Structure formats: structure tokens, C-alpha cells
Amino acid sequence: MPLSRRVALPWHLLGRLLAVSALTVGVLPAAHAGSADLSLYSGQKAGSLPVTLVAHDLSAPMQAGAPLVLSGAGGSASVQPQREAGRRNALLLKWDHAWYAALRLTPARALDLQALVPHATLELDLRVAQLAQGGIDFKMACGEACQRKLSYVVPGRALQGKGWQHLSFSLNCFARGGDDFSKVDVPFALEANGAGEVALANVRIVAHGKPNQSCPDYRSIAFEPSPLNQAWAMPRWMQRHEQKLALKQQMLAAGTAPELVFIGDSITEGWENDGKAVWQQYYAAYHALNLGYGGDHTENVLWRLQHGEVDGLQPKVAVLMIGTNNTGDRQDQPEVTAAGVARILQELRQRLPQTRVLLLAIFPREAGADAVLRRINEQINVRLAALADGDKVVFANLNSAMLDADGRLSTSVMPDLLHPQQRGYTIWAEAMQPVLTRMLASQP
Structure with missing residues (x-):
């Protein structure tokens, strides 16, 4: 596809992909009191959400921590467990020639995060191995008309080769006025395009976290x-x-x-x-x-x-x-x-x-x-x-x-x-x- 045509992500496909990933069975409760931290992914431990991998119009759940590869006309993507000192429950995500790839953590039922929005953070450990020819974004979603994305292309490239970094984003980077965060069906997604390799671990929501990453004001x-x-x-x-x-x-x-x-x-x-x-x-x-x-x-x-x-x-x-x-x-x-x-x-x-x-x-x-x-x-x-x-x-x-x-x-x-x-x-x-x-x- 010529670059001049590559303008806006085909969101009509995303709706179908989200529908597929929502079939993946999660174990977190539908409601969350808003007073305790919430682990989204910590390897095979109880409480972790299932992992869904997407490569353009292909989508599949990761089974029991086994490596998963998807490849098609829209590019390829793979995810596999990555065991490293101090981060034994990491995931290694690679993608190549991808117009759209994603790693999603999706519960069986939507999470109620409304009470957490004013003071909570979305946190994870990230290691960027290769991003010179690609880009990444972080996303949360509270329904088809509530897809909240934070671009991390430029800061992500700045982290290339610098080892593990702890990232903390205010939930206000994703929630907007009028959003219903009592129905968060995608509490975390890492979206990617081009070619790249990153590892992530310890994805969680911290009830009273301290952000160390900035984000633009959605209002301006x-x-x-x-x-x-x-x-x-x-x-x-x-x-x-x-x-x-x-x-x-x-x-x-x-x-x-x-x-x-x-x-x-x-x-x-x-x-x-x-x-x-x-x-x-x-x-x-x-x-x-x-x-x-x-x-x-x-x-x-x-x-x-x-x-x-x-x-x-x-x-x-x-x-x-x-x-x-x-x-x-x-x-x-x-x-x-x-x-x-x-x-x-x-x-x-x-x-x-x-x-x-x-x-x-x-x-x-x-x-x-x-x-x-x-x-x-x-x-x-x-x-x-x-x-x-x-x-x-x-x-x-x-x-x-x-x-x-x-x-x-x-x-x-x-x-x-x-x-x-x-x-x-x-x-x-x-x-x-x-x-x-x-x-x-x-x-x-």
C-alpha cells in the first residue's frame, strides 16, 4: 500500500478485532473498589489477564505462555515469555512490516476503574530493543466509541538500548471528561507499526501512583x-x-x-x-x-x-x-x-x-x-x-x-x-x- 494511502488506521477492522479479543477469558472481577492496586499482567500468576496478539486483521490469544506468531499480508507479529533477572514474567513483542500490530490484555468482563481515575496510574516496565523503524502507542478503551490512545513514538525511540525503564502514566492521560471508566474493556494495549522489538513486564494499575511520564491535554x-x-x-x-x-x-x-x-x-x-x-x-x-x-x-x-x-x-x-x-x-x-x-x-x-x-x-x-x-x-x-x-x-x-x-x-x-x-x-x-x-x- 503506498504511503499516501496510509493515513488513518482502519477502525472498522479494529471493532471486529476487539470483538474477537473480548472472547478471551479473563479472571479479574468486573468491579474494582478503587482502593487497592490492580495487577493486569504478572506472567502466569493468578490474577493476570490473558494476552491477545494482533497483526493487522489477524488475532489470537496466547496459550499457557507458549510463543505465538501471526503473519499475513499486513505484516507479522510475535509474542513470547521473556525470563530475565528481576523480571521473570516479561513478554517479548516483535513485529515487522506491520501496518498495525498490538498486544492486548483483555478481561472477560469490563473493569470498573471510575473511582481510580483522579489519582491512579497505569504502570509497566519497558525495555526497547529496536524502534528505529517503528513506533508504539499505549491505549485503554471503555467501549467502541471510547478508544483512548497515547502516542509513545518519540519517547519510545529515545529509550532504545537503555535497558529496562519503569513507566508510570496518570489515568487522566487516557480518561476524558464524560468517559465511562466503569466499563473499561481494554485496560491495557500496546499498539505498534513498522518494525520493532520491545519487552514489557509488571503491567498494573496503582491506586495512588505517582506519574513519571507526561501526556498531552486532550482538550487542547x-x-x-x-x-x-x-x-x-x-x-x-x-x-x-x-x-x-x-x-x-x-x-x-x-x-x-x-x-x-x-x-x-x-x-x-x-x-x-x-x-x-x-x-x-x-x-x-x-x-x-x-x-x-x-x-x-x-x-x-x-x-x-x-x-x-x-x-x-x-x-x-x-x-x-x-x-x-x-x-x-x-x-x-x-x-x-x-x-x-x-x-x-x-x-x-x-x-x-x-x-x-x-x-x-x-x-x-x-x-x-x-x-x-x-x-x-x-x-x-x-x-x-x-x-x-x-x-x-x-x-x-x-x-x-x-x-x-x-x-x-x-x-x-x-x-x-x-x-x-x-x-x-x-x-x-x-x-x-x-x-x-x-x-x-x-x-x-
Whole structure:
């Protein structure tokens, strides 16, 4: 799969994987009083949760501490007991060429951790043997619509070769306002991609722990400028940024400054691939510039704008669509993602004061209208509409053109139910053309 398509994890597959792993029988009680520490994994001792290994669309429980290997088109992953001095109950996890791999500890019944959230920590011992070509995240989940992930790519790479490290994270790194942590069905998961090797041991929840690791504030992460720090995107993301800066300068020097700029994530970047012919037909005459980057969240777009991508330009219209990775990657709350988009609009107004912005609703994803991520995006879109003034910022929702009569998204439009193929880009261009023509022809 080309990198430009590797943007958001296919969460519709994750739902099925979680369903499989939930069948694994655990031994911890459904309720927890909130006053004592809770061991999640300590080897074969009583009280440890079962281990489930995932490699892309494959999933299997670890049996009686025996090594387990999964391998398929989406990469390979393995887990085996690792006995070392002082950590006789460790697990060694390896993965290679993996778009998605995971090690999950999953109880038979959801755990009640609600009372623990204000003062408890999730703690583990971690040894990073190899992570130069991969990345890891830690996750807890309290239902399909409550997948709380903490990226550990950069700090994880910093621990490579430094032996065992004790990590302690506040549960507040995972729980958000409104979350029901009385129903935690995945109290711990280590997710990975690329290639790597790590060992972990002594996974537990400490009722009155002291964190030694920091985490971003979920309420502001969407509008705090940051490069994209995901293993599959590094260093390609920064290389693309440098290339776009150079292309901008070339266009200005040649007297072909763009009248039209597209800003977004991989869905926008795809105009350079599946949408190339459609782009040529509709936008080449405007010397249009594509500033779409695979994997981008709102905070990544904000960083790019603050680091020169539109400086010196005076396009008539900037087309902005961003936010589906906030949803698919972190399940950001709709108001948080919308705040990130609002901050981008402020940045564009500051840097491109004469440019009108066509703000697009985030495209539908997943097949059905009732799918979790589709619903989150629709809640964001309601908030995005309120950011437009109908003049300098015009909002357009083109989503109905992408859907069947019953509201379903077809694989003939988006084969992976996220990224358009050529037909999808044709639908996009045709649906957008009337409003775009009006905006290009008039001044704000």
C-alpha cells in the first residue's frame, strides 16, 4: 500500500478485532473498589489477564505462555515469555512490516476503574530493543466509541538500548471528561507499526501512583501546533514539507502563483494519485497547489501553516478539509477537533488576508450512517458550519454526493471506506464546482 494511502488506521477492522479479543477469558472481577492496586499482567500468576496478539486483521490469544506468531499480508507479529533477572514474567513483542500490530490484555468482563481515575496510574516496565523503524502507542478503551490512545513514538525511540525503564502514566492521560471508566474493556494495549522489538513486564494499575511520564491535554491537543510524529510518516512528512516550500518558490519565480490552494490530509493529497486526472481537468488552469499530507491532524496543518507553506501567496480561494484523522486516530471529541479547525481558519486569515476559504465538511467514512467514526465526523461538521460567515469563509457539505440513497458509503467511491478513488474525486470535483466557481469569480 503506498504511503499516501496510509493515513488513518482502519477502525472498522479494529471493532471486529476487539470483538474477537473480548472472547478471551479473563479472571479479574468486573468491579474494582478503587482502593487497592490492580495487577493486569504478572506472567502466569493468578490474577493476570490473558494476552491477545494482533497483526493487522489477524488475532489470537496466547496459550499457557507458549510463543505465538501471526503473519499475513499486513505484516507479522510475535509474542513470547521473556525470563530475565528481576523480571521473570516479561513478554517479548516483535513485529515487522506491520501496518498495525498490538498486544492486548483483555478481561472477560469490563473493569470498573471510575473511582481510580483522579489519582491512579497505569504502570509497566519497558525495555526497547529496536524502534528505529517503528513506533508504539499505549491505549485503554471503555467501549467502541471510547478508544483512548497515547502516542509513545518519540519517547519510545529515545529509550532504545537503555535497558529496562519503569513507566508510570496518570489515568487522566487516557480518561476524558464524560468517559465511562466503569466499563473499561481494554485496560491495557500496546499498539505498534513498522518494525520493532520491545519487552514489557509488571503491567498494573496503582491506586495512588505517582506519574513519571507526561501526556498531552486532550482538550487542547488539536490546536497545539506539532509535526506529525507517527512512525510510518517519519521522515517522509518533513521531506514533503520541504518539497512544498521549494515548489511554492518555483511557482512564484515562474510567475504561476497559485490562484487555488487545497489544504488537508491524505484525502487531499490523493489528488496527486487517484485524483490526478480529475485535478488536471478542473484545477490545472488555476495553477492549483496541493498541500494535503497523509496522516495529518488539525495540529499538523497548523504547524505547516506556521512554518511557511502559504507565506508569500495570494490565492483567490483556499479549500480546507481536515479532521478525519483526529477522529480515526484518537477519537478526539467533536468540539476539540472543531476548535482545531477554528484555529487553522484564524491562521489562514492572518497569513492570507485576501483569500476566501471554502471550508468543506469532513467526508463520510465507514459503510453505515450509524458507524461510530461516521457519527463523530458528522458531529464535527455541525460545528464547522457555525465557523463560516458566508463571505470570507464559506461552508459546503458535499457528503450526500458521496453516499447511496440509504446513506451508505460504497467501496466503488472509497475502496477502503476512507479514501476516494478516481470516481470519488470526480464526484468531489463535480459537487464542489458550482460553489468554487462563484468564489473564484468574486472578491470577498
